[in-house]
Amino acid sequence: MDNFREEVVVRHKPGMYNAIYYLSWLLIVLSGLIALTQLMTLTQAFAGGFSVGAIIQVVVMLLFGGAAFLLWRNKDELRTEYEYSFTNGDLDVAKVLNNSRRKYLTSLPLKNVEARGEVTHQSFQRYVTMKDVKKHNWFLNREAKLYYFYFTKTSVKHLLVLELSDEMVALVKSRGYLNFGVWQS
Numbered sequence: 560m561d562n563f564r565e566e567v568v569v570r571h572k573p574g575m576y577n578a579i580y581y582l583s584w585l586l587i588v589l590s591g592l593i594a595l596t597q598l599m600t601l602t603q604a605f606a607g608g609f610s611v612g613a614i615i616q617v618v619v620m621l622l623f624g625g626a627a628f629l630l631w632r633n634k635d636e637l638r639t640e641y642e643y644s645f646t647n648g649d650l651d652v653a654k655v656l657n658n659s660r661r662k663y664l665t666s667l668p669l670k671n672v673e674a675r676g677e678v679t680h681q682s683f684q685r686y687v688t689m690k691d692v693k694k695h696n697w698f699l700n701r702e703a704k705l706y707y708f709y710f711t712k713t714s715v716k717h718l719l720v721l722e723l724s725d726e727m728v729a730l731v732k733s734r735g736y737l738n739f740g741v742w743q744s
Contacts, residue, residue: 560649564730567655568641568721568722570699574663579638587630607674641697644669645727648736650708652697664697669736676743678705678720682744686718696721698699 569577597620601613635656642661652664676682686692686709688737698705698720706728708719723731732742 562730562734563644563646564727565642565644566724566727568643568699571702573638573712576637580634583634583637587627587634590623590627590630594620594627597623622724639699641722643698643721643723643727645730650731652719664695665712665719667708667710667712669731670738671712672708672741673711674707674709674739674743675731675737675741676707678707680743683707689716689718692716692718694718694720696720 595710597616601616601620638657640655640658642653642655644653647668650667650669652667654664656662674682674686686707687694692709693715695717701723702724704725705720706723708717708721710717710719731737
């Protein structure tokens with residue numbers, strides 16, 4: 560019988576992020592329109608030869624066009640969710656952007672975990688201050704109960720901070736998925 564649990568972590572208070580998301584769409588449209596009008600008048604500006612005004616128009620077009628592209632490219636980061644899947648001792652983590660794109664982050668066999676516990680426990684400070692550790696904060700709500708996993712993968716030390724539910728924690732702790740002495744509490 561398989562042990563399987565899947566959880567999706569969403570923001571508890573998404574109001575500000577939604578407002579910024581809609582504001583970014585407004586800025587995308589405005590920046591795109593400004594860049595487009597600069598492009599349309601650019602042919603007239605260069606008709607008389609090179610001038611300071613024509614060069615300024617090119618710079619303005621590139622700035623607003625670049626701003627529209629960067630805003631469009633990164634707008635989905637404001638609507639992020641994390642998906643945690645636990646299957647028979649493997650914890651998979653994925654990032655879901657705006658309910659449309661899914662980005663696989665990692666798969667963690669719990670047998671590889673060297674230390675694990677709550678972020679509020681004093682053992683977490685030992686791992687977070689270590690040098691040469693890649694830190695991954697894959698959670699959304701700072702006030703939630705956070706857990707850390709310290710492990711080595713392909714000779715690189717990693718520290719994961721996740722927002723797991725009590726049911727997921729109970730499943731991870733059960734059935735000997737973790738090595739002896741790994742749980743720090």
